[in-house]
Amino acid sequence: MRPIHKNRKILETKHHERVFTRGAKQRFHFENIYGLMLIVDLVLKMLFIRKIGLRNATEVGLNEVELGIKGLPRNFDGCRILFITDMHLGGIDYLSENIINIAKNAEYDYCFLGGDYSLRLSAKEVGRQLGKIVSFLTTKSRVFGILGNYDIYQIAEQLNDFGVEMLLNEHVCLERGAERIYLVGVDDCSMFAAAELKEAEQGIPEGAVKIILSHPPELYKEAEQAGYSLYLAGHTHGGQICLPGGVAMVVRACIPRKLVKGEWRYRDMVGYTSCGVGTTGVPVRFFCPPEVALLTLRRDGNPG
Ligand SMILES: [Fe+2]
Numbered sequence: 001m002r003p004i005h006k007n008r009k010i011l012e013t014k015h016h017e018r019v020f021t022r023g024a025k026q027r028f029h030f031e032n033i034y035g036l037m038l039i040v041d042l043v044l045k046m047l048f049i050r051k052i053g054l055r056n057a058t059e060v061g062l063n064e065v066e067l068g069i070k071g072l073p074r075n076f077d078g079c080r081i082l083f084i085t086d087m088h089l090g091g092i093d094y095l096s097e098n099i100i101n102i103a104k105n106a107e108y109d110y111c112f113l114g115g116d117y118s119l120r121l122s123a124k125e126v127g128r129q130l131g132k133i134v135s136f137l138t139t140k141s142r143v144f145g146i147l148g149n150y151d152i153y154q155i156a157e158q159l160n161d162f163g164v165e166m167l168l169n170e171h172v173c174l175e176r177g178a179e180r181i182y183l184v185g186v187d188d189c190s191m192f193a194a195a196e197l198k199e200a201e202q203g204i205p206e207g208a209v210k211i212i213l214s215h216p217p218e219l220y221k222e223a224e225q226a227g228y229s230l231y232l233a234g235h236t237h238g239g240q241i242c243l244p245g246g247v248a249m250v251v252r253a254c255i256p257r258k259l260v261k262g263e264w265r266y267r268d269m270v271g272y273t274s275c276g277v278g279t280t281g282v283p284v285r286f287f288c289p290p291e292v293a294l295l296t297l298r299r300d301g302n303p304g
């Protein structure tokens with residue numbers, strides 16, 4: 001990890017001055033309207049469904065998905081990624097234990113962390129809980145991470161100390177035999193407007209197969225234009241509180257609805273938006289189970 005980008009520190013300070021908006025784009029953000037969250041909480045209690053929602057939110061499962069990637073090198077066919085995002089530790093009890101249990105029983109080659117690590121914890125407590133999770137994850141595989149809109153730069157430093165390879169507008173080369181693909185991690189493009197895709201890509205050879213790890217899916221157009229094959233994101237929580245059928249009531253990002261959760265395509269690029277592990281606002285979920293995603297990469301046209 002490079003020294004924390006100076007822009008991130010400046011943007012974090014400015015954020016506290018404009019908590020009711022979303023960074024440079026000045027967009028409305030539901031999660032920052034605390035009064036509204038209290039009303040939603042009260043309504044759920046009056047309808048006697050808050051406990052059900054809380055139980056739903058604790059039942060984290062492993063979601064296994066195969067993604068067909070155009071041009072994926074042969075040696076990466078079958079490569080498995082454990083994708084954990086939006087833990088929001090401090091929101092719901094026992095999430096750390098659930099995550100560790102899922103990772104223990106899963107077989108994978110790499111682990112990617114998609115940001116939004118904590119909710120209401122002090123830096124010390126985040127460090128303690130993340131340390132427990134990450135010290136297990138790093139015994140199984142290389143672990144790569146990015147920051148989300150809830151994260152402060154100290155979390156990147158802590159994760160780096162725990163052995164996570166943090167990608168703050170940086171890339172790494174993943175090798176299998178003589179073949180290579182590139183993983184590009186960008187900083188948060190929503191709240192902090194801190195993503196720098198061009199800077200992150202510097203040094204990647206022309207025509208290489210690239211995966212982008214970005215907290216929100218909002219860079220999908222830029223990523224497709226830049227030739228990415230796979231876009232991995234979280235941030236939306238899949239809507240978190242959804243209508244029957246999983247229809248999200250709040251999208252939380254400037255994206256088409258098909259990008260809110262699960263697998264999607266934009267032209268030649270495949271994407272996956274994880275529903276995430278934790279919650280924000282009210283700690284409940286309806287028709288949108290929390291997940292750790294186990295993604296198996298396949299050469300396009302080879303479903304395995
Ligand atoms: Fe989140």
